[in-house]
Amino acid sequence: MTAHIPDGSPFAPHTTADTKSMLEALEVDTEADLFDIPADVAFDGELGIDAQSERAVRTELAEMFSQNDSLTEFMGRGHYSTYVPSIVDHLADRAEFITSYTQYQPEITQGFLQALFEYQSMLVELTGLPVANCSMYDAATALAEATLLAGRVRSTTGDTVLVPETLRAGKRAVLENYVDGSGMQIETYGMDDGNADLDSLRAIAGEETAAVYAENPTVRGTIEESLSAIADVAHDNEGLFVLGTDLLALSLLSEPASVGADVVVGEADVLGLPTSNGMGLGIFATKETFLRQVPGRLVGASEDADDRRAYTLTLQTREQHIRKERATSNICTNQAWVALRAAIHAAWLGPEGLVSLAEDSVRNAQSLAAEIDEITGYKAPVHDRHHFREFVVHTEQPAAAIAGELASEGFAVHVVGEHELQVCITDVNESAADELVAAFEEVAA
Amino acid sequence: MSFDVPEDKRYLESHEWTSTDDETVRVGITDFAQDELGDVVFVELPSVGDTVTAGETFGVVESIKAVSDLYSPVTGEVVAVNEALFDEPELVNDDPFGDGWMLEVDADDPTGHDALLSPDAYAAQIE
Amino acid sequence: MIHDQARYTHDETKREPLLSEKDQTTVEIDDDDDGPLPADLTRDSVTLPSLSEPEIARHYTRLSQMNWSIESGPYPLGSCTMKYNPKFTEDVAADPNAAIHPDRAAETVQGNLELRYRLQEYLGTIGGMDAVTLQPPAGAAGEFTGILIAKAYHEHHGNDRSEVIIPASAHGTNFATASMAGYDVVELPPGDDGRVDLEALEAAVSEDTAALMLTNPNTIGLFERDIVEIAEMVHDAGGLLYYDGANLNALLGRARPGDMGFDIMHYNVHKTFATPHGGGGPGAGPVGVVSELESYLPTPQVKQTDSGTYEEFEPERSIGKVHGFTGNWLVLIKTYAYIARLGDEGLLDASAKAVLNANYLASQLDLEIPYGPFHHEFAATSGDRDAADVAKRMLDFGVHPPTTKWPEMVPEAMLTEPTEIETKRSLDSLAEAFNRAYADTDEAIESAPSRTAATRIDQASAARNPRLSWHALEPDE
Structure with missing residues (x-):
């Protein structure tokens, strides 16, 4: 490493000789000559961040985290x-996976595409719904996106989402921000001994109901016993039934499709990701009817020029990079690597x-x-x-x-x-x- | 590259074509439009019985990398939609003026069709 | 008999089978007597692959071998800043002491709070911003947070504004974000020089303007030289100036959005600060604001008390939350580690070498580059060649191609950002791949690629006949 600029970025590999010949090719004296920043907005101060060796940074952070009480x-x-079994870290941390970008050139990213296709397939199996995207940020944003989908589907009539009074405050706060720009409303139904109070739900449901949201298990850990009846309340009012759950609960509790769920949201990071301060992996699955309203990325199967099966991101016209202000969502970067981890863990189990x-x-x-x-x-x-x-x-x-x-x-x-x-x-x-x-x-x- | 601009049709600047048999007006998109879009993968059309309005959107055509609104050349009631496009959207690419048609409209003012761009005028526009 | 795994590994005409093609096992859920739940609360069965650990290890290893990554070779995707992801950041993020539940009491997680506080400070300094939230889990979520802050600010001042102005060449997320926040989008056509046209901006700005969203350097790498005037025009109309941080790598240590008049910005830490893209995520999109907007930041923020401890608090007029908890924690740890490793000198060198590399690479290309001077990225045009086809041919030459056909102001654009991590030798071979593909025959570029795991994939078939799970595949497919 001695040939590199001693005070530079340890991850910029230029030797002094290379830098010199590159600058000569460009006919400038220094890199600074390449910048076109007017003097009145140039920054010539110091940020005041001291560079440290790798070992020093590791020590600093280890000491910092050791301040957390070990409970x-x-x-x-x-x-x-x-x-989370060791195999998850070892496979997901392979550089070919973790240091790759979104699969915009599918011919050289078949591996990740297939892994995401398999992840989608696992969700399809567990939810009973035929369409699952390859991730949202977390359960809260997935619920918010499901609500917006319901609003688009019911754009002329319904504008209200009904949520349980026990909805976790953080989730509710995210939902409030997402519906704010859409003109939709949030109303709250009561709970009865931990589960949805159907009388309370029926009392507030009506023709303005775009979606009814319920959780199984609920945030207080109870297993919901009236899913089909909740779905009926939604459907009787031409609204959608949005069901919140998680990857492990899905493996045992009633299959969402069989109880009338139109959209399934929730957390898939119960598998694959250790406790990580709230970092998540949002599930989003729905019916084929709403395929073109789905937010986020979808991986589909196709064929290559030699007629062999191949995978690719598909139906991208829903997304922001093509449909701009009319996209189904602004989401771009998602939680793909967390989805890979969850899939490996689920496959291992x-x-x-x-x-x-x-x-x-x-x-x-x-x-x-x-x-x-x-x-x-x-x-x-x-x-x-x-x-x-x-x-x-x-x-x-x-x-x-x-x-x-x-x-x-x-x-x-x-x-x-x-x-x-x-x-x-x-x-x-x-x-x-x-x-x-x-x-x-x-x-x- | 030259594009087909049939003489028996009228055109919109937004690349829709119309043809009429005096009773109904048939609507589709032009050869130029399908070429610009590339492989059409999805067409969203109104239902029979819906009303479309001249100059307003009546549907959407999607290719892999682009989305385009469809504008109605006339006002009236939709009497037929080309349901074949739902399964075979590629018909829009293969035969834009024939099997790739989209709508038939019972136009309130069938003569409105005559006021649209002539083949010559449209051909000049896309040149 | 040839063993399955050996055959699939060595026969290039076969790919790795799906997990479901290796095994499908149905497990019936126990009924009332044996199971823990009554039958009406459970599903009937689960059908999924049941495979051993060695089989799973080979499956995913084989998949990884069919995947390009920054450690495979050059990855010069414009606007994506594909940098090397330092290995040690993975190790610090895996510290079990940092693996805590987000609902833990603040006094029991002082270490985590300290990291959050210090990262807020680092990012604020780097962007010239007075306060920073770490909560947004991606760049687009950062944009959404920023625009919600602008909206809350205007509403607080009794100012109902309805429009967000965005240059036509901006990232698609900008438009989608403004729309999600309930704003009408006013699209700004580019000026002849590829930058914001002040007359067009003058015409667009009004008392309805909530914000102007701007990327600087813009999406073809040009610095908005008139940024001070732009800021004045927007501020005079009572609007706010939003900085899209996708291209911050060009400016590290040399210019700060806060000094240019921007009021709100997001940082794409998975670009600028080298956290891995993970095949599409997770990233993180922290948002910085000037002091006047500090009280609108999402909750919770972290502050240091007089006694040196750390605590969370809800800003007075907080917009609430944009993530269920506190964002993509593991990514934030890696961000901190990268910044601490580089320090002032390293950050300054990163922008220097990123701009040097882009300019040097451009100088070696046979393709025309219509706009300049550019910084960390440039938009070459493949002229009468189809940019997407040229890109596919580049795959055959062992490099990842640039972003193609965007932004649209450059016809057949090849938006190229090599970042600071490439050597001169690597840039020379990248240039050769560009030039060879560009000069190749129509037949060659249209039939490319041929040396990849898959040859050209039929996008139309995928979209016309969506097959989104293994359930949707025909048995012989």
Whole structure:
């Protein structure tokens, strides 16, 4: 590396001799002569960022992250952690995948296209819907895009989306921003013991209903029992039924198509991605009727000049780079690499592994809730429902105080009400479940 | 490159053509338009019974890399749409003035057709 | 008998089969007695491939071998800034101590908050902006955030504005973003010199103007020399100036949007700061604003307290949220690591070498380049040759071609951005690939490529007959 400019970018490979001959070819003295920036807007100050060696940056960041308290998390509410097998990192981190761009030249990006086609196929299998795109940013933006799709489909009549009162605040905030420019409205229906209150839903549904949104499992971990009835409310009013779920729940719970879902949204990063501070992978699947209204990229099969099967991004006229202000969405860069990770993880689990992990999500939530319920001072689960992965605990003491004490015992849980905690169990933390129960007991005493 | 501009049709600047048998006006897009678009992959048309308005859009034609609005040359009720295009949009490329037609309209004012560009005028436009 | 895997690896007429072609296994969901749920709450069965780990390893390895990447060779896609992605950034992002749940209490995640705070500061300094949000998960999401901030600002000042002005040559996302935010788009035709035409802008700006969205250098690499006047015109009309950060790599350490009069900007960290594109994402699109707009930023922001700890807060007039949580965290860690590694000198050198490489490469091409002087990218024209065909031929010469047929102001455009990572030798071979493809026969370019995993793919067939999953394929297809 000695021939390189010592103070330059370590990733600009120019030798001094090369730079000199390139400048000579351009008949200028320095690179600065190539810039056409008027003096009054040129920046000649210092940014004040000190360059560091690779080792120094790694040390700095390792020290920074070590400031995080090391707590065993029993957390969910839309961001879940499942054990990610080593093979996912090793394959997805292959440079051919991670350092490639969007597949605008399909002839030399068949590998990624096929992987995304397979990811779409897995979602088609699990949702029962024939069209799935190759990713949205996260569940919140996927819900927002589904709502906008419903608004376009119902553009002359319906302008309202009905959402549960328990919709996670972050998701609701994103939805509000997306519908703001479309003139659509958001209305809220009530919940009954964790699940949708059909009377409340029916009371606010009407001809202006463009979409009804429900979740399975709900944000409080309950398994919805009235999906078909919710779909009927949407369809009776000529609205769409948008169902929020996740990749693992899909492997066990009612197939969305069979209960009347028109659009399925949610998180697919429950597989493939470890806990990552909320980074996601939005699912978007729908019926063929709405194919040309789908946001984001779609991979399709075709043939090459030798009549062999080949894959390509398709139906791109929906997208911003062609349709501009009339595009179905402004999305360009998506979460393709996260989709690759989820697909590898799902392939590794196979149908047996997916179903078994999903069944464990029900059983483990049930048994952990039962154990906490036995401790004086708690009632769990709060809702008399089946649960998937997580549940709400009623606390006699203020929930925030309990959570604080659990943190000093080494555990992190959600505070979801003055006297409510939420606990999530997966294969990542299940080995610590007994210790969590002991901590609950300790804290109660 | 020269494009077919049949003598028995009238034209819009936006590259639609019309022909009439006095009862209905048939509408499609020109040879020039299909060549500009490239491989047509999708055509969105109104339904029979819908009303179209002269100078306003009645549908969309898509190729792989472009989307184009379709403008109606006349005002009236749609009496037929070329449903073959839904399965074989390539007909627009293969035979734009024949099998690739799009709509038949019962025009409120059938003489409106005569006021459109003549073949010569259209040919001059695309030259 | 030849083993399947060996055959597919060595017989170039066959490709890697789909997972579903290797296996399809149906697992029935247990009924009430054995399963944890009543049958009316479960699906009947799941049919998916059931394969062993070695089979999966070979499948994806084989797929990776059919994929071009920045580590395969030159990737000079204009407006995409395909830089080398430093390996160590992957390792720092994989730190298990950073892998925390977004709902954790702030006092238990001080390390993560410190990184967010410091990255906000770094980006603010680099862009000349007073405050930065890290939440938008991509460039287009950054644009959306920025335009929502502009909208909230105008509404707060009792100013209902209905239009966003965008040059015709801008990225498609700009138009789609303005439309999603509820604005009408006013398209600005380019001036004769390829830059903003001040007279056209004068005619477009009005009291309805909410914002002008501008890329600088613009999408053919030209610096908007009249940026100060442009800013004045927009500001005098009460509008805001939005900077699309796609081309920031040209300006690192040399010019800052904040100093040019821009009020809002987004950063494409997957371009400028070398985080990997991941085959289409994830990226991140942080947004910077001037102090007057700071209170509109999405929630939460991170601040440092007097005692040196970090906490989250909701800005007073926050637009709310644009991502369910706090954005693409892993990407943000890599961004920080890249900036910290390069520092002032490295960033300044990155823009120097990016511009040197683009200019040197251009000087070696036989193709005409109608507009200049350009910076980190240039739009060559293939003239009477079809740019897409020339590009396909370049694939046969072992390089990735440039962006083609865009922007439209250059006919048969080949928008080329080699970035700072290419050596002179690499640029020379890239130029040779350009020149050979450009000079090749019609027959050769129209039938290209032939040396790739797939030959020319029938786009029309894919769109006319959409087959979007393995369920949609015919058995013999």
